[in-house]
Amino acid sequence: MHKVDLLALEDRCTYEEPPACQSFCPLHVEARTMIQHIVAGKVGEARKTLDRHMPLAQLTGWLCEGACREHCLRHGLDAGINLPLLERYILQNSRSVKPFPMPASANRIATVGTSLAALVLAFDLSRKGHKVTLYETGPRGGALLSVVDRMPEGQLEGACSLVSGLGNSFEEAPAQTPDFLAKLLDENRVVFIDQGDPTVNPRALGLSPEELIADPVTRGSVKDRVFLAPASEIANPFLEAAAAGKKTVGSLDRLFQGVQPGIAREREEVFQTTLVVDTSDAIPIEPVIPADPLEFTPEEAKGEAARCLNCTCQICLSVCPHLRHYKGYPKKYAREMYNNVITAYGIHTANILVLSCAECNLCKEVCPNQAEVTFFVQKARKFMVDTNHMPAAAHEYALEDLLSSNAPGTGFFRLPPGENACQKIFYPGCQLVASRPQTTAQTYEYLNKTLKGVGLMSGCCGAPAKWSGRSVLTGTVAGEIKKVWSENGQPTFILACPSCSLFFKTELPEINTESLWEVLAGIVPDRPTVSMALTLHDPCASRYEEGIQKGARKIISSVAPSFSEQKYSGRLTKCCGYGGLAAHAQPELGMEYSIDTAQDGDAPLVSYCIVCRDRFKAAGFPSLHLLDLLFPEGDLSELMNRPMPNLSEKRDRRLDFRQQVLKSIWQEEVTDPPKIPYEIVIPPEIYELMEKRRILKGDVEAVIAEAAVHGPLFLNRNNGHSLASLRPRQVTFWVEYTIDEDGRYLVHQVWCHRMVAPGVPGEGAESPATLEGYARTGGRV
């Protein structure tokens, strides 16, 4: 995890970029915020926002000509927001906060001329404790006198009084001569020539044409200690003049602190923002025409403000429940995640932010700048594991499931029946076997019959280890697959699961693979047997796999030709929430993902990832797996509504799958795993609770097996219940039960904890996490 990773993501996310109204405003007024305050009826807050960016707003605000309007994204749609009138509305309906007096500085500044730039300069500098003498070369206010009709009566005089009230002074200038300028430079640190004042004569002051060219950002002349306001003939004279005053203040701030005036002055001029706003859903709204052309009523102001599109880049947030859930955006998340992982000591509050990303890459695909959260999250997780900061509970359960899938007795490889070599290996993946064991077996038999020489390997590829950031475990699991591959003549793997395909591509690139969907697309006959409306879902792991997507479409169209597509499909498909083990780390958010994805489409969904299918059903959306259309285990309406198997059922079915196919396809003598010699009855509500608490049926069996030998730890005199516990790994399980007259164990309650308490059997001391060791024991106690 390096800072460069943070910067890469920060640079690409433009969420914090200003909207065009702000970037094209010479003063960079935060109009978006200001307008939202008006919408909310908070005119005082709007005034604070205006005052923050617009110096001497009580004067400048009346002179804004709305340079932003032609850049407003409403401009092409109906008309740009009428900001000049909104600013006037704010000024008339609020009061500015009186500046807080600052300690006086010894710096003295003089202006020649008293037009807007000079007044803004004096106003801003005096708020920082500096004193300005404004030399009047003509009537006070300069060019402003020609526009007093644009503001309420007495506004200019009031602004001049405010400026002098802050400790500045107006003085009548003597004749404008080089000696006068020399005297000013002698008495002051800086002299500001306000060329916007028509009575100022810079040439008379002895300034050459070269000396009258100001640096556009610092406003500094080549003549030392002289700064310049622009002459008034430019397009937007008053806001440019105010900006010149403001920029000069920025230069003087630096100068007085011994810093070059040109340092860190990016984006002070108007600029093209890189903020991307999706206006495709924006509806045209006619601009509000005020009854009095010079003034908005409160209702008119609110109406006009309500037209604001409130431009922000919401593109990734609109498609990702994870990015929406934590009320931020990628740039902010990147900083939080980076700070979180590099913090050695302290609370890692952003752990959950790192762990609940589905690593599906949709954000990158929709982002105009391809800001990639997935890559960052993967690095963060790996760093957390490497520095021993990965919370054990987040992924342990999924990793144990991985290891149990590959444990002897569950995972297996067989050459094709009766053969001693194979060309291909069908690898259905751990989840398909657990959810559709019969369909998996039928698919294998079809492949072997049609293609010949196809072996079968059942297990987990290691994707959960990679998602969890565990590179050692990832390598170990991938290594086991590679061993089978190299010992059997390097056959091609036929992969049913898109996540396996992605995993093989990155972790086992030397193995030649084919997707089951591409293979079947080439061999299944057209047999349009399904007339019901169906909607195809592309699993997120197939995002970049056009071949797999095409194969799936060929298959579904051969069976159900009238299928439809989701709005978000192909490269833009959404995740079901299982990707990146998001649903393991944050089950509630995992369900948000499932619902968000499943509700895209009118008809029952068909996915070619069984986890997606099962999760959509768990979220309340009847769904099918693509293989259900080819090799159904039952009636389609039953399959569509079949619940997602729980964690214990998945493990049992993987075991059963092995037993069944070895017996029926390979005709092997298979010894069934030893059965516990008593019956355990777990009521459905306790089973449901166990699923939530991530307690397996096997865990309960282990506790009862222990109690059956050694007796329970505690008995309850009131209700006759027994209580037993066992700590088979990093978790202690407790089972409260009774034994009925038939010798059956009736389970009344089950709970567990990770904390260790001396006195609880098996809890002598905390032992280190031993996931790899757990693998060696065969996955179960």
Added chain:
Amino acid sequence: MDPTLPDMDIEGWFCQKCNSPLTMVKVNVTYMGASFAVDLPSCANCHTTMIPDFLAFGKMLEVEKLLEDK
């Protein structure tokens, strides 16, 4: 962890081995290197300790999560 937990519902429970009632005893529970003293029901004779359901999925789980994020 708050050492003064609410009254636990341990009524009726006794140690199967010693046939002794349970009494509240201060026990040091540990997790991820951190240690806390908590009152837990233990056998008055052999000190076998019980961790009740509401504690395991209440305060104890909260503290486990806090420590995992530490």
